Amino acid sequence: MNKLMTTIAAAASITAGSLSAKANAGEVLDRVLAAQTLTVAVGTDWGALSHLNDKHELEGDDVDVAKGIADFLGVKIKFVTPGWDIIEAGQWQGRWDMAMGQMTPTTERAKKFDFPAMYFYDAEVAVVHKDSKATKPSDLDGKTIGVRSGTLGEMYANHQLSPDWIGAKPIQYQFTPGQVKTYPSANSLTLDDLRLGDGVRLDGVVSEGTTAAEAIKAGYPLRVLGEPLFYAPGAVTIERGDQEFNDKIAAAVKKMRDDGTLAKLSVKWFGGDFSVDK
Structure with a gap:
């Protein structure tokens, strides 16, 4: 009896795992499109990257690049400001979909993040x-x-x-x-x-x-x-596991690079084009 129950439990576990993997495919992109909102983590004190202006509104290069990605996806944008240490720690648990901040895509960070596109070189x-x-x-x-x-x-x-x-x-x-x-x-x-x-x-x-x-x-x-x-280099950052979301962001940043938007935003906020490698 115990052997039979063990076999049934193992089979159920395999089935559940397969269904879970399928459900997680494109999970973040599905969430963004369903909510019609891209939630992006930025900073309030990151200088020309992102900061609060006199009207207590977020602005900066990161803010404008993120807005461009949201426009490409055809969704609204929402900003959250959790702090760099919290962003960099990972395990976002759906609190935001994407992070800016020019994170450098190191091998160690790639264990928990995907980096769809590099948009800044400092x-x-x-x-x-x-x-x-x-x-x-x-x-x-x-x-x-x-x-x-x-x-x-x-x-x-x-x-x-x-x-x-x-x-x-x-x-x-x-x-x-x-x-x-x-x-x-x-x-x-x-x-x-x-x-x-x-x-x-x-x-x-x-x-x-x-x-x-x-x-x-x-x-x-x-x-x-x-x-x-x-x-x-500095990259747009997402958590690992959603290739569809990764590809959409990569396409959005490529479009902004090809049409000159990244260069224009860099000049606007930093006084020079830092969107290309030195």
Whole structure:
């Protein structure tokens, strides 16, 4: 009797698994089309990527690119702002369908995410206060360096970065910090501490080049130290498992690239075309 029940249970399990796999095919795309809404995770303090304007409305390059994808799908768009650490952790459980933020498509991240399309290519740079005596990255050896949690800059500063994305070039560590000080995901916090003065809280920061340029343009007394440390791509991000949804997003971004929309948006928000690899 126990053997018979075991056999029946096993068969039921196989059948249920097959039905579940079938039900999950295109699940996210089906949800988006049924709700006629694409829910997108962005940031409120990511500078020109996405931020709240004076009217407390979200705007930025990420916002405009996401709107273009929603238009391509023929649906409305809804933005949520969970924070980078929550986005990057995965296990979204349907709270949003897609994330922006120029996530770099590393092999480790590909274990939990799919990256339908790369839409931005940025440099990672070393930033110092304008009064710093440093003239080259190696002058930051032994210094206190600020980084944002969960970023390539954090991995670089800790000498833990494996450049394993498409088109990646070898990484050369140009300095070895004495201390790496990690900050929450908000773009401005590291640069806010650095602007207080050379060595007051930080001696330098590893940051995206566009973020540093935006801060300097806004009057922060900072400067970029030498040439970029490395370049990396930023991708639209979804959770693994819905190839149909993946393909639709890829087609949407390709259309925006082919008709020049990505380049125009990049110039609008960053002052230059960062939609192509350097």
